[in-house]
Amino acid sequence: MLGALYALIAVGLNIQYGVTRILNLAYGELLMIGAYITYSFFDSYGINPLVTLIMSGLVASILGIIIQLLIFRRIISQSRSAMELEFKSLLACFGLIFIIQNTLAQTFGTTPIGVPYLREGIDILGQKFELNKVVAAAMSVAISAIMYIFIRFTRWGMAMRATAEEPTGAQLVGINVLKIHAISFSLGCIAAALAGSMLCMIYSNLDPYSGTRYGLIALMILVLGGRGSFIGSAVGGLIVGYTYYAFLRITPSLAIPAVYILLILILLVKPKGLFGR
Amino acid sequence: MRGRKLNLTAQHVLLIAIAAVIIVFLAFAPFFLGYYYLSILRDTIMWAALVISWFFFSSLTGYISLGSAAFFGTGLYFTAIYLNFSVLEGRWPVLPFPVVILLAGLISFGFALIPGLITLRLRGIYFAIATFALGTACEGIFDYYVTRVMGTYYTLIPPFDSETTYYTILATALAVFLLIFILYKSKFGFALRTIGENEEAAVHLGVNTNMVKTLGFAISAMCMGFIGSSYTTVFTVTGPRIAFDVSYSLLPPIMAMFGGIGAFYEPIIGSVVLSLLWHFLGVTLVHYFLIIIGIIVIIIAMFMPEGIIGFIKRNIVKLTERS
Numbered sequence: 001m002l003g004a005l006y007a008l009i010a011v012g013l014n015i016q017y018g019v020t021r022i023l024n025l026a027y028g029e030l031l032m033i034g035a036y037i038t039y040s041f042f043d044s045y046g047i048n049p050l051v052t053l054i055m056s057g058l059v060a061s062i063l064g065i066i067i068q069l070l071i072f073r074r075i076i077s078q079s080r081s082a083m084e085l086e087f088k089s090l091l092a093c094f095g096l097i098f099i100i101q102n103t104l105a106q107t108f109g110t111t112p113i114g115v116p117y118l119r120e121g122i123d124i125l126g127q128k129f130e131l132n133k134v135v136a137a138a139m140s141v142a143i144s145a146i147m148y149i150f151i152r153f154t155r156w157g158m159a160m161r162a163t164a165e166e167p168t169g170a171q172l173v174g175i176n177v178l179k180i181h182a183i184s185f186s187l188g189c190i191a192a193a194l195a196g197s198m199l200c201m202i203y204s205n206l207d208p209y210s211g212t213r214y215g216l217i218a219l220m221i222l223v224l225g226g227r228g229s230f231i232g233s234a235v236g237g238l239i240v241g242y243t244y245y246a247f248l249r250i251t252p253s254l255a256i257p258a259v260y261i262l263l264i265l266i267l268l269v270k271p272k273g274l275f276g277r
Numbered sequence: 278m279r280g281r282k283l284n285l286t287a288q289h290v291l292l293i294a295i296a297a298v299i300i301v302f303l304a305f306a307p308f309f310l311g312y313y314y315l316s317i318l319r320d321t322i323m324w325a326a327l328v329i330s331w332f333f334f335s336s337l338t339g340y341i342s343l344g345s346a347a348f349f350g351t352g353l354y355f356t357a358i359y360l361n362f363s364v365l366e367g368r369w370p371v372l373p374f375p376v377v378i379l380l381a382g383l384i385s386f387g388f389a390l391i392p393g394l395i396t397l398r399l400r401g402i403y404f405a406i407a408t409f410a411l412g413t414a415c416e417g418i419f420d421y422y423v424t425r426v427m428g429t430y431y432t433l434i435p436p437f438d439s440e441t442t443y444y445t446i447l448a449t450a451l452a453v454f455l456l457i458f459i460l461y462k463s464k465f466g467f468a469l470r471t472i473g474e475n476e477e478a479a480v481h482l483g484v485n486t487n488m489v490k491t492l493g494f495a496i497s498a499m500c501m502g503f504i505g506s507s508y509t510t511v512f513t514v515t516g517p518r519i520a521f522d523v524s525y526s527l528l529p530p531i532m533a534m535f536g537g538i539g540a541f542y543e544p545i546i547g548s549v550v551l552s553l554l555w556h557f558l559g560v561t562l563v564h565y566f567l568i569i570i571g572i573i574v575i576i577i578a579m580f581m582p583e584g585i586i587g588f589i590k591r592n593i594v595k596l597t598e599r600s
Contacts, residue, residue, distance in 0.1 A: 023402045025409075074579050083339050084582065086401055090341060091534050091578035094527055098571030106564040212523055216413055219406045253420035260414035263407070264395055271398060 002133060002202075002245060005195055007237025008140040009214065010221035011147060011230060012191025018228035019164045019184035021082075022072050022089045026096035028215020030189050034060060034196025035113070035206050036104055042115045049115050049201050050135070056193040064189030067096070068182045076181070097212075104208035114204025136198040143194055147187065148230055160184050164228055216256075217244065220263050226273030236274060303447055307440045319443050319511070321552040324532060326450035326504045328548040329541075331529035333457045334497035336538035337466065338490060339473040340397065344408030346525035347415045348498035351388055352381040352505030353520045354419050357432045360509065364435045378449060378506040385502025386495045393494040397487065409526060416521035423517060431516045434509060442510040449507035453500045460496065461541055469493050531574060537584020546586055 009031065016024050024030075037056040041047045071092050079085035151157035163170040163180045171177050199214070200206060221240045225232030240259055247255040266274060306318055327345060335342045356377055363369040372380075396407040424430055437445075460466050468489045471479040479486055509515070528551075536547015551570075558566045581588040 017402075023405070071575055071579060078579075078582070082401065086341065086405075087534065088578045088582060090405065090530065092575050094531050095571040095574035095578065097527070098567045098574065102564040102567040102571070106568070213413070216410055220410055223403055223406050251421060251425075253417045253424065255417065256410070257414040257417040257421075260410045263410065264392070267399065267403075267407070268395060 002137065003238035003241030004137040004140040004144075005198060006217065006221060006241035006244075007234040008144050008191055009195045009218045010225065010233040010237040011144050012188040012195070013218045013222050014225070014228065014230065014233040015147070015151070015160075015184050015191070016188035017222060019160050020068070020072065020076065020181045021085065022076070022185075023086070023093070023219075024188065025090060025093035025215065025219075026100060027188075027192055027218055028211030028213065029097050029100035030060065030063075030192035030211075031196035031199065031214050032104060032206065032208060032211035033063070033100065034193030035200035036108060037193070038197040038200045039113045039115055040108070049197065050139075053139070053194055053197050056197045057190045060189040060193030061186045064186030065182045067189075068185035071096075072185070073178060073181070101208045101211070108208070110207050110209075112205045112207045113200070114206060115200050116204065130202075132201045136202055139198060140195070143191065144234060147191065150187075151230065156180070156183055213256075217259065220259055224263050224266055224273055226275040229273070229275035232273055232275030300451070307443055312439055315439055315443055317553070317556045319446050320556065321549055322450045323446055323504060323508050324528070324552040325545050325548045326453045327501060327525070328529045328532045328544050329454060329457055330497050330500035330504065332533050332538060332544040333461060333500070334469070334493045335530065336533060336544075337461075337469040337473050338493065340490070340494075341401075341405045341530065342408045342494070342497070343405050343526050343530065344392075344411040345501055345529045346412035346521045346523065347408070348385040348389060348501035349505035349508075349525045350412070350415055350419070350517075350521035351385050352502030353509050353515070354432075354517065355381045355384055356506040356509040357434050357512070357515050357520070358427075360434050361432050365433060374445065378445075378503055381506035382499045382502040385505070386499035389495040389498030390491060393491040393498075397490045397494060412521055412523070412526045416517045419521065420517040431514050433514050434512050436513045437510040445510050446504075446507045449503050453503055457500060458541065465489070465493070534584060535574070535577060537587040539583060539587055543584055543586045547584060
């Protein structure tokens with residue numbers, strides 16, 4: 001069920017990496033920003049968590065644009081080789097991780113948070129599910145679908161795909177690459193924050209540092225599905241989400257190792273990921 | 278050295294003298310430093326050695342490894358389990374501690390070969406992610422072993438006094454520095470560097486890149502295992518969460534790039550500066566301090582790609598040229 005949520009998380013990361021070529025290691029921290037926005041609105045004003053999705057989306061989109069324009073624009077334009085870009089963007093992401101984690105920890109403290117919402121169970125095809133998981137899965141599918149339509153059919157989406165394929169060429173045909181980078185980065189941030197908000201509805205054990213784990217899962221899905229492949233991320237998210245939860249029920253500690261071994265096995269067969277080009 | 282003339286310049290003599298002074302200072306530090314400062318010094322040495330192990334493989338070849346915690350933690354946890362079984366429970370024979378460290382390093386070495394062979398075929402970012410995940414995966418596996426087989430999440434370790442701890446870590450770190458320095462200057466280090474410059478060209482020059490990469494990765498992992506093993510003496514109790522902490526994966530690249538990755542001494546200076554800052558400022562204003570560190574790291578990524586040492590050097594050169 002939560003595979004869909006993971007698919008959404010991975011899709012956001014894939015948009016960021018596919019278009020800007022910046023691997024956002026701080027992605028998990030963006031999730032936590034979404035989670036904390038939902039938490040703080042719910043906690044202080046009692047606003048319905050589903051309504052706070054709009055707010056976390058808004059905040060994340062602005063934050064994404066700011067991060068892209070302030071930090072990564074300069075890093076992209078100044079890097080002479082792919083390796084240099086990797087080194088620098090990794091370093092910048094580490095910086096972001098520190099800043100976001102500790103800002104959250106300073107403001108909200110480190111006690112685990114969560115928003116109790118729709119905890120009652122319902123029956124679907126004879127199996128019991130918690131309602132919030134069903135809602136989260138449905139929302140994830142819907143948001144992913146909207147993003148897919150956006151990338152596939154709008155002018156901006158087309159420009160994004162062009163930039164991902166050939167940055168110099170895109171610039172030559174008159175695409176404002178800077179703008180496209182900012183849009184894609186912010187789109188990824190929106191996906192992250194929305195997913196984070198929904199995680200906050202489902203779990204009650206999130207703290208400022210738990211973003212790393214979800215970021216890591218998103219990264220693994222990205223590699224597993226293949227870079228720049230929307231479908232790959234969606235399918236990878238479903239596979240990884242399923243594996244992760246199957247193991248989480250039996251032996252929680254082996255959940256990440258299981259995903260890791262799955263990833264390694266797939267990379268042995270297909271070094272560029274399932275749908276990688 | 279046979280047939281090759283040893284040409285020592287004034288610079289070399291100066292460097293050797295500085296190194297000698299530092300080593301003498303470190304060797305006698307427990308006689309004039311109190312417990313608190315000694316523990317800071319000990320951690321700084323540990324970080325410097327960990328950073329140099331990372332530097333040896335990752336910055337020479339350009340394959341960014343984010344999996345230091347996997348090997349550091351394996352070394353640490355193996356030693357913890359061994360000490361628990363041998364000294365506390367008497368189930369295993371008690372070996373001299375250097376042998377244990379050596380064993381821990383060899384385990385990390387062997388352990389690194391398997392993921393190394395598979396993941397080193399991946400270029401760039403893919404490799405970084407695969408190694409990053411390795412650290413967390415190892416934590417899970419040890420977690421499983423410890424909770425299922427040993428019964429408790431935390432493992433007890435016999436206590437060591439602060440001087441033993443300090444000298445164990447210092448000796449291990451010095452051995453690691455020496456080993457890596459020799460390899461760095463050797464043909465093997467050169468082969469690693471050619472891979473970093475241009476992997477295809479290295480293949481054409483007759484470098485067996487896969488072998489060199491895997492071996493380099495495993496040697497770097499072995500050094501991390503040594504350091505992890507010696508660092509076990511710091512704890513009296515440890516758990517997988519402590520041994521495989523994410524910061525052991527993230528901080529080595531940060532510290533190295535903070536100092537710069539151009540020359541052997543730059544990452545060492547970077548790690549010493551950051552680690553000292555960490556211990557003196559980070560304790561009192563934890564979150565604010567880490568936020569500031571984050572900002573500094575971003576500034577370095579944006580404006581000083583060569584690290585602070587390189588930045589200072591470049592500006593000194595500029596200033597002297599102007600005057």
